[in-house]
Amino acid sequence: MLRGDIMRIRTLFLVLSLSVFTSLFVSAENLTNLNIGLESKLSNEGFIEISGKEFKVEYESGERVFKVEGDIYAVVSNKYYLMVSKVFDSYEDAKEVVDLYKNAKPVYIGNEEWKVYIGEYSSDKEAREDFDLVYEINPDMDHEVLRNNYRRISIMSGDGEEFIIDSRDDNLFFDSNYKFEFLEDKYRGKFGFVRKNDNDLILINRIDINNYLKSVVPSEMPALWEKEALKAQAVAARNYTYLNMSKHIEEGYNLCDTVHCQVYKGVMTEHKNSSEAVMETEGDLLYYGDNLVETYFFARSGGATEDSENVWSKEVDYLRSVEDEFEQDEIWLINPDKEISSIEIKDYYNSGSVASIYINKKEYKKANGRYFLGLRSNKYRIKSFEGKVYANILGMSNNNRPYEDINIFSNDKKLKKVYILGVDENIKEIDYESGTDGLIIEGIGYGHGVGMSQMGANEYAKRNYTYKQILSHYYTGSIVKGEAIDE
Numbered sequence: 049m050l051r052g053d054i055m056r057i058r059t060l061f062l063v064l065s066l067s068v069f070t071s072l073f074v075s076a077e078n079l080t081n082l083n084i085g086l087e088s089k090l091s092n093e094g095f096i097e098i099s100g101k102e103f104k105v106e107y108e109s110g111e112r113v114f115k116v117e118g119d120i121y122a123v124v125s126n127k128y129y130l131m132v133s134k135v136f137d138s139y140e141d142a143k144e145v146v147d148l149y150k151n152a153k154p155v156y157i158g159n160e161e162w163k164v165y166i167g168e169y170s171s172d173k174e175a176r177e178d179f180d181l182v183y184e185i186n187p188d189m190d191h192e193v194l195r196n197n198y199r200r201i202s203i204m205s206g207d208g209e210e211f212i213i214d215s216r217d218d219n220l221f222f223d224s225n226y227k228f229e230f231l232e233d234k235y236r237g238k239f240g241f242v243r244k245n246d247n248d249l250i251l252i253n254r255i256d257i258n259n260y261l262k263s264v265v266p267s268e269m270p271a272l273w274e275k276e277a278l279k280a281q282a283v284a285a286r287n288y289t290y291l292n293m294s295k296h297i298e299e300g301y302n303l304c305d306t307v308h309c310q311v312y313k314g315v316m317t318e319h320k321n322s323s324e325a326v327m328e329t330e331g332d333l334l335y336y337g338d339n340l341v342e343t344y345f346f347a348r349s350g351g352a353t354e355d356s357e358n359v360w361s362k363e364v365d366y367l368r369s370v371e372d373e374f375e376q377d378e379i380w381l382i383n384p385d386k387e388i389s390s391i392e393i394k395d396y397y398n399s400g401s402v403a404s405i406y407i408n409k410k411e412y413k414k415a416n417g418r419y420f421l422g423l424r425s426n427k428y429r430i431k432s433f434e435g436k437v438y439a440n441i442l443g444m445s446n447n448n449r450p451y452e453d454i455n456i457f458s459n460d461k462k463l464k465k466v467y468i469l470g471v472d473e474n475i476k477e478i479d480y481e482s483g484t485d486g487l488i489i490e491g492i493g494y495g496h497g498v499g500m501s502q503m504g505a506n507e508y509a510k511r512n513y514t515y516k517q518i519l520s521h522y523y524t525g526s527i528v529k530g531e532a533i534d535e
């Protein structure tokens with residue numbers, strides 16, 4: 049849940065800069081396919097292996113080019129080539145010329161056009177040495193030396209098919225009737241490759257927006273939560289997707305798969321409940337007037353959400369502080385890992401968040417004290433400021449969730465080990481971080497506090513609020529428009 053927090057800590061000027069583009073984009077009606085750059089699996093070795101079968105090679109438009117069987121290998125190519133000057137309209141036409149030479153390959157150059165490269169060579173000089181040879185083989189066509197560049201990718205298939213992609217703006221995609229596998233994760237949809245520079249090679253997953261959201265939503269909110277809360281989260285994720293379509297356009301894809309955009313791990317994270325939430329809200333988007341809402345969210349509010357200008361700089365009409373009526377408070381205690389000689393909170397906002405705090409005689413306004421102290425939220429008070437040993441448990445519990453709310457105190461200043469009794473009834477030693485300077489801060493809430501509280505949304509859902517009511521509550525004055533039919 050911390051992910052949502054990090055993900056949405058973005059400067060609000062984006063709201064302004066994107067709004068012009070966004071209204072143009074959204075009017076282009078149905079957004080269907082997305083290109084997701086799997087940056088979390090970036091290959092610095094310049095080599096990628098994809099497992100699967102019966103791959104069809106397609107142009108960006110979806111038109112079939114040819115078929116390859118077996119696994120696919122992509123390798124960056126930093127070599128020199130001799131190029132046949134003629135441009136070919138199809139892979140087959142290029143292939144006919146390829147077959148004249150001993151060491152030539154078809155090359156996709158974009159716009160559904162192909163060329164033929166001969167080589168590879170390690171230098172310009174080495175390439176020139178073969179000029180006579182290639183002229184003898186094919187005297188009807190001109191040949192020229194091609195320098196190395198930072199976009200060529202060599203593709204090989206398990207059945208011996210080999211070609212090069214050397215296109216600046218246009219890509220080839222691999223489709224299959226089966227899911228494909230990449231570094232132990234399975235993905236739906238199609239894939240392509242793109243280079244960053246040098247040896248960096250990134251796999252692009254071309255996927256239908258519904259299938260994309262089915263993977264994203266359960267990464268943001270536990271799939272076992274209430275259906276209407278999951279539906280609110282699905283709409284929030286869809287809004288984010290529409291608003292950030294151009295975030296990585298210069299790199300050759302729409303969004304990345306990390307917290308920088310939205311965490312996306314393919315088929316593995318999908319769950320029946322969240323998939324239903326995506327399909328039951330299909331096409332739904334949240335608007336404020338004519339503009340898409342920037343759907344900031346966070347884990348829990350501690351009773352009230354926050355005005356946007358109290359956290360960031362810009363005042364946004366629909367990001368107002370609202371009450372979180374049913375959220376269950378959960379108190380956290382933290383011993384900040386900082387050298388602190390004096391600390392005093394000077395002012396609070398109406399929501400209960402800290403507006404001003406002095407630490408070591410320096411003033412921190414808005415949430416800056418929270419960030420400095422490394423706190424879970426901006427709703428806190430100083431509990432004590434004297435000598436005690438405190439341990440904050442690190443790591444994951446058995447159900448793969450962080451140990452969030454276990455705090456242990458010791459007065460003898462000799463806390464060396466921490467043991468817990470697991471749900472499997474085994475006692476195990478776990479990692480912890482401890483502090484001894486005795487400053488204990490007590491707080492409620494988790495995250496930046498702007499927009500939707502996920503925990504609060506789940507509590508509203510338990511009380512029969514619909515996802516539309518939940519979204520309109522947290523994003524003041526906004527309404528859901530789209531395809532989903534009211535029940």
Ligand SMILES: [Zn+2]
Pocket residue numbers: 295296303304305306308309310
């Ligand atoms: Zn990104």
